[in-house]
Amino acid sequence: MSALIVYGDIHGCLDEFQKLRDQIKPQKNDIEVCVGDIITKGSYSLETLRYIQKNGILSVLGNHEDKIIRYLKHQESPKKNPINLDNDEQQIVDNITPKDIEFLQSLPLFLRFDDITVVHGGLQNSMVLENLSGREYQKLLRLRYLDQEGHFVAHGEETEDSTFWADVYDGNQGLVVYGHQWSEESKISKNAIGVDTGCVYGNKLSAVVFDGNTKTDYKIISVKAGFPIKSGT
Numbered sequence: 001m002s003a004l005i006v007y008g009d010i011h012g013c014l015d016e017f018q019k020l021r022d023q024i025k026p027q028k029n030d031i032e033v034c035v036g037d038i039i040t041k042g043s044y045s046l047e048t049l050r051y052i053q054k055n056g057i058l059s060v061l062g063n064h065e066d067k068i069i070r071y072l073k074h075q076e077s078p079k080k081n082p083i084n085l086d087n088d089e090q091q092i093v094d095n096i097t098p099k100d101i102e103f104l105q106s107l108p109l110f111l112r113f114d115d116i117t118v119v120h121g122g123l124q125n126s127m128v129l130e131n132l133s134g135r136e137y138q139k140l141l142r143l144r145y146l147d148q149e150g151h152f153v154a155h156g157e158e159t160e161d162s163t164f165w166a167d168v169y170d171g172n173q174g175l176v177v178y179g180h181q182w183s184e185e186s187k188i189s190k191n192a193i194g195v196d197t198g199c200v201y202g203n204k205l206s207a208v209v210f211d212g213n214t215k216t217d218y219k220i221i222s223v224k225a226g227f228p229i230k231s232g233t
C-alpha cells in the first residue's frame with residue numbers, strides 16, 4: 001500500500017531535505033507533499049524548488065511563496081511595487097525562471113487525501129475550504145492564534161487569552177497537517193499535526209509518514225539541521 005509523506009517548512013534547506021528523503025526512502029507509488037514555505041531564508045531556495053519539481057513532489061502554497069507571487073504580479077504594473085523584499089527574496093526574484101513562477105502559481109491552498117488535509121497555516125472551524133473568501137485565503141496561509149471569540153490574531157499580537165488554532169480545531173476537515181508555526185517537536189493535537197520543526201532556525205526538518213493514507217497510522221521522521229542560517233520566527 002502506498003504511503004502519504006508530508007514534509008514541514010523546508011525554507012531552502014536542500015541538504016537536510018535530501019537527507020530526510022534518504023532516510024524515508026519514498027517508494028514509487030508514495031505521495032510526497034510539502035506544507036509550503038519551500039523557499040526563502042535558507043541557502044538553497046531555488047535549488048529546492050527545482051528539486052521538488054524534478055522529483056514530482058507536491059506542495060501547498062506557503063505565505064512565503066505567496067509573497068513572491070504577489071510581488072511579481074505587482075511588477076507587471078508601472079506603479080511602485082507596494083511589497084518590499086529583503087535581500088534573500090530579491091535574490092530569488094532575480095534568478096527565478098518562468099518555469100519556477102508557473103510552478104509557484106500552480107500551488108493549491110490545500111490538498112486532501114481521504115480524511116487528511118494539508119494546509120500551510122491553519123483554519124477556523126467555520127471555514128469551507130472549497131469556498132474561501134479573499135480574507136480567509138490569507139488567513140489559511142498565516143493563521144496561528146485565535147482570540148476568545150475565535151477571530152484571527154495577527155502575528156506578534158497574541159496574548160494569554162489567545163488559543164493556538166489547532167488546539168480548538170474540531171476535525172471537520174479531517175486530520176489537518178500544517179506548517180508555518182515551528183516548534184522543537186512536531187505538535188500533535190487531537191485533529192491536527194504541526195510538522196514545522198524549524199530546520200532553517202537550526203532545529204530539525206521533519207515529515208509525517210502515513211502508511212496507506214490512514215490518519216491513525218503514522219510516524220514522524222526528522223533530520224537535524226546541519227546549517228543554521230538565521231534566528232527568529
Ligand SMILES: [Mn+2]
Nearest residue numbers: 009037179180
Ligand atoms: Mn515557514
